[in-house]
Amino acid sequence: MAEEGGRRVLLTGLAGVLAGRLAARLEADEGVDYIAGVDLREPRHDLTRTEFVRADLRSPLVAKVVESTGVDTIVHLAVTATPRRAGGRARMKEHNVIGTMQLFGAGQKAPALRKVVVKSTTAVYGSSYADPALFREDAAPEVANQSGYGKDAADVEGYARAFGRRRGDVTLTILRFANFIGPTVETPLTSYLALPVVPTVLGFDPRLQLCHEDDAVEVLYRSVRGDRGGIYNVAGPGMVYLSQAIRLTGRVPMPVPLPFVNATAGLVRRTGGVDFSPEQLRLLMYGRVGDISRLRDRFGYEPAYSTKEALAAFIASGRAHPVIDRDTVARVERQMVDFLNAEAR
Amino acid sequence: MTQSTDAEIISLDPARRRAREGGGTARCREVVAEGRRCRNHAGPSGYCRVHEPEDADPPPAPTSLDDVAQERREADIDAAIEQALAFLRRRITGEYETDVFGFDRDLTEQVLLPLARPLYRKYWRVRTVGMEHVPAEGGALVVANHSGTLPFDAIMTKVALLDDHPAHRHLRELAADLALRLPFVGPLARKSGSTLAHGDDAHRLLANGELVGVWPEGFKGVGKLYRDRYKLQRFGRGGFVGVALRAQVPIIPVAIVGAEEIYPMLANVRWLARLGGFPYFPITAQFPLLGPLGIVPLPSKWVIDFGEPIDTAQYGPEAADDPMLVFELTDRVRDTIQQMLYRNLTGRRSVFF
Numbered sequence: 001m002a003e004e005g006g007r008r009v010l011l012t013g014l015a016g017v018l019a020g021r022l023a024a025r026l027e028a029d030e031g032v033d034y035i036a037g038v039d040l041r042e043p044r045h046d047l048t049r050t051e052f053v054r055a056d057l058r059s060p061l062v063a064k065v066v067e068s069t070g071v072d073t074i075v076h077l078a079v080t081a082t083p084r085r086a087g088g089r090a091r092m093k094e095h096n097v098i099g100t101m102q103l104f105g106a107g108q109k110a111p112a113l114r115k116v117v118v119k120s121t122t123a124v125y126g127s128s129y130a131d132p133a134l135f136r137e138d139a140a141p142e143v144a145n146q147s148g149y150g151k152d153a154a155d156v157e158g159y160a161r162a163f164g165r166r167r168g169d170v171t172l173t174i175l176r177f178a179n180f181i182g183p184t185v186e187t188p189l190t191s192y193l194a195l196p197v198v199p200t201v202l203g204f205d206p207r208l209q210l211c212h213e214d215d216a217v218e219v220l221y222r223s224v225r226g227d228r229g230g231i232y233n234v235a236g237p238g239m240v241y242l243s244q245a246i247r248l249t250g251r252v253p254m255p256v257p258l259p260f261v262n263a264t265a266g267l268v269r270r271t272g273g274v275d276f277s278p279e280q281l282r283l284l285m286y287g288r289v290g291d292i293s294r295l296r297d298r299f300g301y302e303p304a305y306s307t308k309e310a311l312a313a314f315i316a317s318g319r320a321h322p323v324i325d326r327d328t329v330a331r332v333e334r335q336m337v338d339f340l341n342a343e344a345r
Numbered sequence: 346m347t348q349s350t351d352a353e354i355i356s357l358d359p360a361r362r363r364a365r366e367g368g369g370t371a372r373c374r375e376v377v378a379e380g381r382r383c384r385n386h387a388g389p390s391g392y393c394r395v396h397e398p399e400d401a402d403p404p405p406a407p408t409s410l411d412d413v414a415q416e417r418r419e420a421d422i423d424a425a426i427e428q429a430l431a432f433l434r435r436r437i438t439g440e441y442e443t444d445v446f447g448f449d450r451d452l453t454e455q456v457l458l459p460l461a462r463p464l465y466r467k468y469w470r471v472r473t474v475g476m477e478h479v480p481a482e483g484g485a486l487v488v489a490n491h492s493g494t495l496p497f498d499a500i501m502t503k504v505a506l507l508d509d510h511p512a513h514r515h516l517r518e519l520a521a522d523l524a525l526r527l528p529f530v531g532p533l534a535r536k537s538g539s540t541l542a543h544g545d546d547a548h549r550l551l552a553n554g555e556l557v558g559v560w561p562e563g564f565k566g567v568g569k570l571y572r573d574r575y576k577l578q579r580f581g582r583g584g585f586v587g588v589a590l591r592a593q594v595p596i597i598p599v600a601i602v603g604a605e606e607i608y609p610m611l612a613n614v615r616w617l618a619r620l621g622g623f624p625y626f627p628i629t630a631q632f633p634l635l636g637p638l639g640i641v642p643l644p645s646k647w648v649i650d651f652g653e654p655i656d657t658a659q660y661g662p663e664a665a666d667d668p669m670l671v672f673e674l675t676d677r678v679r680d681t682i683q684q685m686l687y688r689n690l691t692g693r694r695s696v697f698f
Binding site: 129130131205324329 | 423426427430431433434436437438439440441443445446447449522525526527528529531532535536540541543545546549
């Protein structure tokens with residue numbers, strides 16, 4: 001894209017951790033003239049030149065903001081993954097889907113708009129035993145088999161693509177992120193791994209893929225500043241088994257037989273504060289890993305953190321204090337070896 | 346752990362031998378930073394070259410061959426215990442590596458294969474033929490017949506290639522989605538190196554230079570009746586040939602003899618299978634007549650015959666889109682395996698010896 005003057009960027013969902021960090025990153029960039037952020041909640045980040053617009057995405061105010069500020073870039077981050085934060089599944093869907101429709105409706109009438117970046121999720125691929133080990137971006141999202149966040153994200157992508165077809169002059173970038181993890185970001189997965197005893201589904205051990213928050217911010221930033229349209233899976237290379245992730249975090253796994261899984265999930269939702277939705281339970285059975293070769297080859301980004309390193313960064317943040325400490329395990333092992341050797345002599 | 350340097354008794358067990366030769370997990374005993382063990386391979390002192398203590402006492406000189414044997418046995422037990430403890434520690438702390446398909450080499454070599462090995466060596470006394478046809482490196486597609494009610498033939502082929510191939514290759518099996526769906530079985534299949542029988546997965550593995558195994562008869566093969574035991578079923582839709590062509594790797598036809606007799610399947614109760622959502626519901630010579638004991642397979646004598654590779658390079662990768670060629674090659678592979686099967690059957694003295 002030609003750099004005619006500075007960029008004018010509108011972020012939705014500004015109160016989120018990623019949006020806040022992206023805004024800070026854009027503030028530090030002299031090539032960005034103007035940053036506005038829409039959200040209902042007040043952002044808690046230290047932002048200086050970002051303008052905060054307190055509004056619901058569904059309100060007509062958003063169209064006015066888009067029009068009056070003459071933004072050339074919209075970064076749509078306001079798709080909520082968790083029903084609790086949105087105030088129930090119905091409101092979550094309303095907010096995610098209708099909000100997106102309104103936003104793209106407003107964007108269609110904005111002549112200055114040149115770029116739209118949409119945060120999506122690999123949850124659009126669903127999670128099943130009949131899928132290849134790695135999802136490629138051209139694997140069609142199975143909206144029919146989806147529920148919850150994955151379905152919302154697939155719907156949002158659908159509106160984004162329809163918008164892209166109507167406005168061929170706008171570069172559309174859809175980023176399908178794996179589960180976020182890192183020192184500060186809070187997701188159902190991070191609170192799940194922070195449970196002292198982590199319930200798992202007996203007989204299943206899903207492959208998980210994680211995305212470090214730094215990589216997420218960097219890819220979002222490069223999508224805003226660069227000119228790479230298309231759909232990309234964004235995640236750290238490699239995978240980690242859920243059982244392994246629990247062990248690395250120093251937690252104790254508690255396998256729950258399948259018939260009791262829903263009851264356990266309900267219990268954890270109420271007492272443990274983990275906002276785990278039913279479709280995420282499928283993730284705990286069959287897992288999901290996306291193919292990131294397109295991110296590397298076409299987008300030109302090599303994630304700084306592999307899936308395991310991202311997990312390690314979360315562990316190092318000390319939010320999940322290990323119940324089983326790795327030094328203790330190593331010491332016990334050493335003592336046992338020494339003891340057995342002494343016995344043998 | 347003490348080991349003699351003057352004379353030693355070398356175990357012929359390939360697993361132990363590999364462990365000795367550095368393929369195993371006899372690691373240095375030194376503890377480095379953060380309480381972790383040094384990852385270098387251990388020398389005779391139990392330490393690696395870096396951490397070898399300077400004042401290490403030389404091992405006492407053994408006096409007789411009996412002593413040597415005794416000492417060797419003790420050392421073996423010590424090493425085994427140490428290995429087991431190190432393995433347990435890695436499991437408890439989660440410090441092991443997997444590839445993106447979920448293959449867990451540590452678990453496979455330390456636990457799963459040692460469980461399968463006695464079946465391979467002692468129970469079915471598997472003999473391999475034509476191992477030289479399997480390349481020591483690079484991608485290749487191993488295609489074999491399927492039988493036996495439960496897919497032990499796939500597990501035995503895996504053991505054969507790891508233990509009896511000079512390059513000790515891990516076979517990456519392509520599994521049916523129904524197998525990956527099962528609790529316990531699905532994750533174990535993934536951890537032992539299997540992945541979904543899907544063009545994408547197969548191509549990715551072959552392009553990475555892995556040895557990939559496929560049983561194109563699928564459930565029709567494992568669930569074939571005893572009277573059809575040596576008759577190959579339809580070879581799917583030839584997807585495996587397309588994969589081999591696209592990846593430009595050789596196809597190695599393999600005939601497995603003996604798996605047919607482990608659970609002679611006399612009847613398939615279709616309505617029960619439909620009811621339970623199984624691909625077949627077997628009535629075998631042992632099951633359900635013997636109740637839980639019906640799970641014990643019969644001790645047939647096995648041969649795994651690796652045939653001459655079928656070259657795909659001459660056709661080029663675009664040939665994968667030529668249905669006639671794919672059909673033709675599929676038939677050729679199937680015929681080759683059927684002929685190999687008959688040849689091995691005629692050379693067989695008895696089912697059990």
